[in-house]
Amino acid sequence: MSERLREVVERLGLLLRAEERRAAAELGIQPVQLQVLVYLDRCNRFSDHPAAVAEYLGATKGTISQSIQRLQEKGLIEANRDEVDRRRIHLTLTTAGKALVKSAATVDRLGRALAGLGRRGNAKAILESLVDAVQSAQEQPAFGTCESCCYLDRKGRRPTCTLFDETLNKSDLGRICREHDR
Numbered sequence: 001m002s003e004r005l006r007e008v009v010e011r012l013g014l015l016l017r018a019e020e021r022r023a024a025a026e027l028g029i030q031p032v033q034l035q036v037l038v039y040l041d042r043c044n045r046f047s048d049h050p051a052a053v054a055e056y057l058g059a060t061k062g063t064i065s066q067s068i069q070r071l072q073e074k075g076l077i078e079a080n081r082d083e084v085d086r087r088r089i090h091l092t093l094t095t096a097g098k099a100l101v102k103s104a105a106t107v108d109r110l111g112r113a114l115a116g117l118g119r120r121g122n123a124k125a126i127l128e129s130l131v132d133a134v135q136s137a138q139e140q141p142a143f144g145t146c147e148s149c150c151y152l153d154r155k156g157r158r159p160t161c162t163l164f165d166e167t168l169n170k171s172d173l174g175r176i177c178r179e180h181d182r
């Protein structure tokens, strides 16, 4: 049973990578550059720095640094210093970068198939548990969303992150966060 599950997960990983390579080629960028853009489109403001991108993608800092530089040169992302902590960098998609990610979504056949699967709560919970287990085994940051995070406080008028002591808006809740903890 576990052997078959392993095959299914590995096959899914291979299909996803192949789909990603195809989408990146159609858009005229490298697959890793597309991965960076998609991550930045989905992460929150606490997780949009180069180190978090490298950790999430499991890539070296050097590879991600080069990809970020290329994407900046292409005008697809921009880097801004944090207004409070000037040592921190926030990477954000430009209008062109957002348009490119949207184009990638329209050619993402596997993504649409997974979206259908995601509506089945049970499948989503099982896959999330699997990702949690692998991340934990690899001693990786948890990378999840506020909805399942122990730092989310819904007692006030607006949801709050007790780790960063900041209020969250509705769109924050579904964004990927490096500091997520169940």
Ligand code: SF4
Pocket: 044, 046, 144, 145, 146, 147, 149, 150, 151, 152, 153, 160, 161, 162, 163, 164, 177, 178, 179, 180, 181
């Ligand atoms: S509640 Fe958790 S997931 Fe949400 S911003 Fe705070 S640490 Fe990140």
